[in-house]
Amino acid sequence: MKKISLFIVFTFVLQASDIVIEKATMQSFGKQLRVNAKIVQLSNQRQQIVSRLGGHLETYYVEPGQTVKRGGKIAKIQSLELSKMTADYLALGKKIEAVRERLASTKKLYEKGLASKQDLNREQIALAGVEADRNALASQLRSLGIDPGRLKSATDTLIIHAHADGLVSRLLVPLHTNVSAETPIVSLVQKSGYYAVAYIGVKEALKMPEKVEGRLYIGDESFSCRYLYLMPKVDEETQRAQMLFWIESSDKPLLLNAFAEMDIDLPPYEKRVAVKRSALTMFEGEWVVFVPKAGEGHEKHEHEGHEEHDEHGEEDEEHHHEEVPFETRVVEIIASFGDFAAVKGIEPGVAYVADGVYFVKSMMLKSELGGHGH
Template identity: 20%
Template structure:
């Protein structure tokens, strides 16, 4: 059968080629917060809560004010900064020629240390500049705000107005849940086929799916379940899944081995044996083969073909029909 005739009949020929066959690994998974997109808002000093500016469930932007605190320690630090700034401004106006080098450097260092102290206590750069612009010691009230340093949703707000909170107490937790992690638990032989970057998808109900990719493989076996965890990053723009939720996970994986393979449609059954049509010039020869795994629409050929052998990848079933007819004396196949 000439190439032109094959083309007219819709028969397509391509070489058998080594390829890593991909398949789907199914596993249970749990939705978790993306730790890299999650923020805990805590005071660094003992303070009293005097103002709330966000609530549980609110979506907040980067730089948005969340809570106002008041602290005796902060008031002392603010007062020291105002005084140190005044002295520094006086010395700087006089200039190095009018004051001693020792006084000049001492004033400069004192201001820097006072600035660093209020910054370390929790005031932002903008708040500090606003305080110094007023330049009045009566402004050293000890009030300061805590802000969100990333966009996200408030998933925790554990405090009451008027409450005195200690350093490290979590007042707010903010997480950008438009991107979440899913921890999938895999059998060791499954995990061996998975690599970082492989496509994955998850479903909370077995019907609708969210796309993602593998971003990490754990290397410690869970002693109780004897499974290995794989972390998947999932885009969740509509917030369809939430931390703590259990989901079905499918990972498109391979074992990294290159196998001689052909499209699944290239293999037909003839007399009960898997068969492909190998092309030699203008002739098409049915060749019995031994098949292996089939994944992602490709079938492994263990015996019967060599890499590069041209085979019919579309139209094999049609050729099988022609061959059967010719064997019954109803026609000829070339």
């Protein structure tokens, strides 16, 4: 039986890092309503990336479902229009040099009285005009993501960049297609723009208060939702009213038009003792939470166990059973919302196992088997 005792202690040491202890708190719980909801995105949260110049679509640097950052590369286009723009910009640079030389010569002649003021003004105006044309082209090139100062030769390669963070929804144009200016090539959705439309009966919707909390469930994950407003028309197919919620947890990409379940928490709200839902487990046919044993009681019991072991070898089994430093507390589940459940059977401020319940339960079962096995 000493081997069993050592095994239990060793197992606890390995699993202790996975066990999280928290304290029961008082939280507000209201009337629970479970409804269906659809994940949507408002039109102002969807964007289309366009090619500002016509050309041949050569390469995509992204694919559907990929997250992109603002300024990230989206696609490459070979554009004859860009080739002409860059060639014109370089030509204007050469022209400016020539006009400046001519202006310098005219200025010298003017100072010597060999050229008129009108001649000097004409050359100054010519230089200003050429510089204005080049500055305009430089501005256009910068808006296309091209640094004019680095241009050494004409280029027809246009790289399309993302103008915002988002998720690539669709590639709108096949590769090796000739596109015209302002043609949308990629559809982008903003990850922060996910909403849920909850479907609810018309009578219930008309009585809906302003303060409403929602929790959306998708598989094993849940997302907190903030109620925005009741939409002005019912869904034509279901004839249900539609409540719009903003999904606050929006770091992860969600699937648009997917259906999920939503819990809506309605008034009146009551303060109740709350524990994490992850703390609840069935043990010997009852809902329980695990709580740490009182230190003094544990030490006393352990001391008594040693004395009994000296006299009766069989009672060593019960001592090993008590080595698990947790005990069960039977609770009654009253309500639940989000990550928490309202329970009876435990007082606020009492420490309990919030995470790692599986390990505690496993230790207790092993202890019981050790206490009754041979």
